[in-house]
Amino acid sequence: MKAEKLRLLKEYNLYCITAENLSRGRSNIEVVEKMLKSGVKIIQYREKKKTLREKLLECEKIRQMTLDYGCIFIINDNIEIAKMVLADGVHIGQDDYPLERVRDFLGEEYIIGLSTHSREQLYDAHKIGADYIGVGPIFKTFTKEDVCDPVGFEYLDIAVKESKLPFVTIGGIKENNVENVLKRGAKCIAMVSEIVGAEDIEGKGRAILDKLNNWRDKNENSNGLC
Numbered sequence: 659m660k661a662e663k664l665r666l667l668k669e670y671n672l673y674c675i676t677a678e679n680l681s682r683g684r685s686n687i688e689v690v691e692k693m694l695k696s697g698v699k700i701i702q703y704r705e706k707k708k709t710l711r712e713k714l715l716e717c718e719k720i721r722q723m724t725l726d727y728g729c730i731f732i733i734n735d736n737i738e739i740a741k742m743v744l745a746d747g748v749h750i751g752q753d754d755y756p757l758e759r760v761r762d763f764l765g766e767e768y769i770i771g772l773s774t775h776s777r778e779q780l781y782d783a784h785k786i787g788a789d790y791i792g793v794g795p796i797f798k799t800f801t802k803e804d805v806c807d808p809v810g811f812e813y814l815d816i817a818v819k820e821s822k823l824p825f826v827t828i829g830g831i832k833e834n835n836v837e838n839v840l841k842r843g844a845k846c847i848a849m850v851s852e853i854v855g856a857e858d859i860e861g862k863g864r865a866i867l868d869k870l871n872n873w874r875d876k877n878e879n880s881n882g883l884c
């Protein structure tokens with residue numbers, strides 16, 4: 659079950675993250691509905707400003723919606739909400755609860771993703787039992803308030819060569835620069851503002867999924883990896 663979900667993170671895929679403040683007046687629920695209709699298979703709920711009660715109510719709804727569409731549901735930071743709504747997993751950063759404690763709290767079936775910004779953190783993530791890692795921010799981004807400097811392609815190249823875990827590339831990635839990231843070997847791509855800020859979220863999601871699928875077909879066929 660978990661292995662099947664993790665396969666989605668290993669493949670060419672679009673990993674969509676919510677941000678109501680960038681959603682042009684649309685609610686997280688409306689945005690998630692559109693993401694799901696576009697065919698996205700991994701959604702993270704990331705919400706920094708709402709109360710726990712508000713977040714729980716939204717996550718309960720999104721849990722049901724993602725189950726209806728066969729989409730993985732990851733919750734950022736709020737590990738207790740993830741347990742309450744039976745999400746598929748959580749995403750934590752270097753300053754959040756230690757991964758070992760999160761694993762104790764959630765158990766083996768939950769997916770735990772960990773943000774990494776350096777080779778040292780990548781190896782640590784393997785050691786402490788992360789299921790996948792975040793690699794970024796690749797480019798400059800204004801979406802995250804306390805973001806560190808971009809790690810650029812230098813760390814992405816390390817992750818491509820040395821990560822034994824699935825990795826999700828994040829930070830400043832858009833429809834018009836995603837190929838630069840794919841060229842370095844990234845497969846699972848996270849986007850926030852590009853998706854939630856699009857006038858036509860469904861169209862934008864489909865266009866990026868098409869781009870990833872075309873890239874996969876072209877490159878995996880020519881490498882004889884299919």
Ligand SMILES: Cc1ncc(COP(=O)(O)OP(=O)(O)O)c(N)n1
Binds near residue numbers: 734735754773
């Ligand atoms: C897929 C993915 N990668 C990185 C992050 C960032 O997590 P974190 O460093 O904990 O920062 P916040 O998102 O909590 O501000 C992420 N959320 N998802």
Ligand SMILES: Cc1ncsc1CCOP(=O)(O)O
Binds near residue numbers: 830
């Ligand atoms: C949550 C997060 N973690 C690292 S960069 C980032 C935000 C990425 O947002 P965008 O895709 O809009 O640049």
Ligand SMILES: [Mg+2]
Binds near residue numbers: 734735749750
């Ligand atoms: Mg965090």
